[in-house]
Amino acid sequence: THAPMAETSLQGAKLPIRSNFRHTPKILSCFSSDRPKIRMPRILRTRYVKQVGEQINLVLPFIGKPNPVVCWLKDGQPLDTKRANVRNSDRDSILFIRSSQREDSGVYEMTVKVDSFEDKATITLQILPGPPATVKLVDTWGFNAALEWTPPTDNGNTEITGYTIQKADKKTGEWFTVLEHYHRLNATISDLIMGNSYNFRAFAENKVGVSESATVTKEVAHIPKTGIVYTPPEYKEHDFSEAPKFTTTLSDRAATVGYTTKLLCSVRGFPKPKIEWLKNQMVIGDDPKFRQISNQGVCSLEIRKPCSFDGGVYTCRAKNAQGEATVSCKLEVKRMYLPTE
Structure with a gap:
C-alpha cells in the first residue's frame, strides 16, 4: 500500500519544481541603441584648404546604433547635388566634390541622429581668392x-x-x-x-x-627714350588736379566722460584740400576744446575731456578748386558709473 501524497511532504514546506530545462532562460531586450558620435579627423578640425579644380574627398567616421540618419548642410542650406555627392555607410559618411570651385567654399555641417540623440560636426572649407576684378x-x-x-x-x-x-x-x-x-x-x-x-x-x-x-x-x-638735349613734348602737361576723395572714412564710436578721444580719417586731392570739422552741421572753428590736425592727408580731431554735451554727429569736410567731399560719424559720450559697495 502507498501512503497518501499529503503524508509525503513536510507540512508548510515548498517542494522544488522540476523542469526539463537545466536553467531558466533570461528575457533579453530585443532593442538596444547607442548614442551617435562623429569621430572628426584631426586634419578637419580647424579648416580645410583647397585650390580651385582640386578634388575634395572628406571621410567622417561615426558610431551609433541603430544606423544613424545622416544629414549634410552647407552654410545652413541643403547641399547642391549638382556640386557635391554624399555616400553613407553604417560607419562613415563621404562628401565628394570632383572638381572644386570657389563657390564650394563655406561651412559644411554633418549631423548624425538616432531617435532623439544627435551629434554634429562642422568643416570650414576655404578656397584661395580670385584675382582683382x-x-x-x-x-x-x-x-x-x-x-x-x-x-x-x-x-x-x-x-x-x-x-x-x-x-x-x-x-x-x-x-x-x-x-x-x-x-x-x-x-x-x-x-x-x-x-x-x-x-x-x-x-x-x-x-x-x-x-x-x-x-x-x-x-x-x-617709357620713351630721350636724347641728350631735352625736347619738351608737344602734348599738354598732365593735369594732376583731383577733387577731394576720402580714402578712409570716419567710424561711429563711443567715448567716456572726461577721457580725451580722437576721430581719424584720410583724404586725397590736388590741390591740397582745405579741411573743416563740423559738429551737428556747425563749423567747429578755433574752439580750444578741439584740436584739429591735417598731415599728409591724415585728418584728426581730438576732443579734450569730453562731456555728455559733446556727443553728436561729427563731419569732416574737404574742399579744393575741383570740388568737395564729406564723411560723418556719430560720437556717443557715456558716463562712467563706479560700483557701489
Whole structure:
C-alpha cells in the first residue's frame, strides 16, 4: 500500500519544481541603441584648404546604433547635388566634390541622429581668392606708371589681406614682383627703364594664400627714350588736379566722460584740400576744446575731456578748386558709473 501524497511532504514546506530545462532562460531586450558620435579627423578640425579644380574627398567616421540618419548642410542650406555627392555607410559618411570651385567654399555641417540623440560636426572649407576684378594703367610719365585696381569678386570665403603687383618687360616677358602685401587699391611703379614697354598684373591675397591667377592690364606703359638735349613734348602737361576723395572714412564710436578721444580719417586731392570739422552741421572753428590736425592727408580731431554735451554727429569736410567731399560719424559720450559697495 502507498501512503497518501499529503503524508509525503513536510507540512508548510515548498517542494522544488522540476523542469526539463537545466536553467531558466533570461528575457533579453530585443532593442538596444547607442548614442551617435562623429569621430572628426584631426586634419578637419580647424579648416580645410583647397585650390580651385582640386578634388575634395572628406571621410567622417561615426558610431551609433541603430544606423544613424545622416544629414549634410552647407552654410545652413541643403547641399547642391549638382556640386557635391554624399555616400553613407553604417560607419562613415563621404562628401565628394570632383572638381572644386570657389563657390564650394563655406561651412559644411554633418549631423548624425538616432531617435532623439544627435551629434554634429562642422568643416570650414576655404578656397584661395580670385584675382582683382580689374587692373588699369592710369598714367605714365618719366620713369613711372600709375595703376589702379578693384577688389576680387570672390574673396575665397575669407577677408582680403593685401595684393601682389608684378611688372614684365615686353622684350623678355619675365615677371618681377614690385609690391607685396600691399593694402591700397592704387600704386605708382617707379624706376622703369627708358625705351622699354611694360605690362602689369595683380594678385589678391587672403589668410589662405595668394590667388592662383592674376589680372593683367590691357594697356601697355611705354617709357620713351630721350636724347641728350631735352625736347619738351608737344602734348599738354598732365593735369594732376583731383577733387577731394576720402580714402578712409570716419567710424561711429563711443567715448567716456572726461577721457580725451580722437576721430581719424584720410583724404586725397590736388590741390591740397582745405579741411573743416563740423559738429551737428556747425563749423567747429578755433574752439580750444578741439584740436584739429591735417598731415599728409591724415585728418584728426581730438576732443579734450569730453562731456555728455559733446556727443553728436561729427563731419569732416574737404574742399579744393575741383570740388568737395564729406564723411560723418556719430560720437556717443557715456558716463562712467563706479560700483557701489
